[in-house]
Every structure is written in structure tokens, then in C-alpha cells.
Amino acid sequence: LEFYQRLVALPLWLRVPLLAAAALAVAAVAWLLWRFARPARTTSAPPPVAITRPQVEARIDHLRERKAETAALEAELDSIRGILAVDNDDLAGADAIFPEANELARRRQDKFLQSTILLNLGWVALLQEHYDQALYWSRAASASAHAIDAQLILEKALANVGWAYYGLGDFAKALINFNEAGVEAEKLGATSDQVRWLNTAGVA
Numbered sequence: 001l002e003f004y005q006r007l008v009a010l011p012l013w014l015r016v017p018l019l020a021a022a023a024l025a026v027a028a029v030a031w032l033l034w035r036f037a038r039p040a041r042t043t044s045a046p047p048p049v050a051i052t053r054p055q056v057e058a059r060i061d062h063l064r065e066r067k068a069e070t071a072a073l074e075a076e077l078d079s080i081r082g083i084l085a086v087d088n089d090d091l092a093g094a095d096a097i098f099p100e101a102n103e104l105a106r107r108r109q110d111k112f113l114q115s116t117i118l119l120n121l122g123w124v125a126l127l128q129e130h131y132d133q134a135l136y137w138s139r140a141a142s143a144s145a146h147a148i149d150a151q152l153i154l155e156k157a158l159a160n161v162g163w164a165y166y167g168l169g170d171f172a173k174a175l176i177n178f179n180e181a182g183v184e185a186e187k188l189g190a191t192s193d194q195v196r197w198l199n200t201a202g203v204a
Helices: 002-009 012-037 053-087 091-108 111-127 131-147 151-168 171-188 191-203
Strands: none
Touching: 053 091, 053 111, 091 111, 111 131, 111 151, 131 151, 151 171, 151 191, 171 191
16 A cells, blocks of 8 residues: 555656556566466377388288288198107098198198198008008199209109009009109119109009
8 A cells, every 4th residue: 555655746757667567566576477387298199100001001912911921821731730640550540630731731822832742641541451542542643843843752652653543453554654763763863762653663
């Protein structure tokens, strides 16, 4: 009240600047109080990164490759499981596993793996004395191996065809296939196999 009375007593030319200064001071104090009292600003999140079409297509290709790798691995694992089943005298188990592996290899268009599995299917059929099946699978292995020039598989497959014919009592065809297996062994430089098939041909 005393400050107001003194202010009123001042001349007008002095009163106006003082009122303006007082108003500025009050405004400054109010701004400082608001500045300290307001909640702190949270850091704004970065803007989302746009994903381009080439990036999406590259990701799809990567996932397809991973899927293909997985399928190939499954086929090889099934093939190994089949061989282990034979080693454990579980021929029925091997007979069930190898066709699954063959289908996976076929879907993957892995001709070499498929030729190997077909050879193993013929082998299992021979061990079970299922000579018709052995002939079917071994001839399929022979054709598949011949198409990709897999000479070692071709040699074994021709020999298995010979054994299948031998089991069926067709000794003439058995002789032809044992001789052909011997020729393939010679190409490979596998002397022991060559002698083996030629000796077998002599028995047939």
C-alpha cells in the first residue's frame, strides 16, 4: 500500500516507466517459474525408416535361400539316418526313411543326392531279397547317375542291377550289367572293383 501511495504521488512522466518496468519484472519472474515448473520434454522418436522395394525383394530371396538350404540339409540327414538304420539291421526303417529323403532331394532338384539315395534304395531292397524292387531302384539310380556323369554311383548301380537280375534268375542280363560295372570301374581306375565285377560276371 505504501508503495502504491508513493507511486501515485510521483509525476506522470516518471510513473509510467516505473509501471512498465514493474510489469516486465513480474512477467520475467512468471516465465522463470513456468520454465522450472514445466515437465521435461521427452526425446522425440526418430522418424520411421522407409523400406524400399529392392530391400523387401532381397529379404525374400534370402529367406528362400535359407529354406532351400534347410530342405537340402533335411534330405542329407534323412539319407544318413537311412544308412545308420541299415548298419543297425533295421531294414524296414531304412526302407521307410530313404523314400522320404528321395522326395526331398527331388523337390530340391539335387540330382547327385537323389542318385545316391536311389542307389541306397536298391541296396536295401537287395538286402531284403526284394529283387523286383531292387531292379527298379537300381535302374533308376543308374539312369540318374548316367545323366549327371556320376561314374562311381553309376558303377555301383550297374552292379546292383546285375545282382537284382541274378536274384531273379536272369543270368544273361546279370552278366551284361556286371561287365558294364567292370568297364565303369576301369574308367575310374578302381582296379579292385574292376576285378570284383569281372569275377562276379564269371560266376554269373
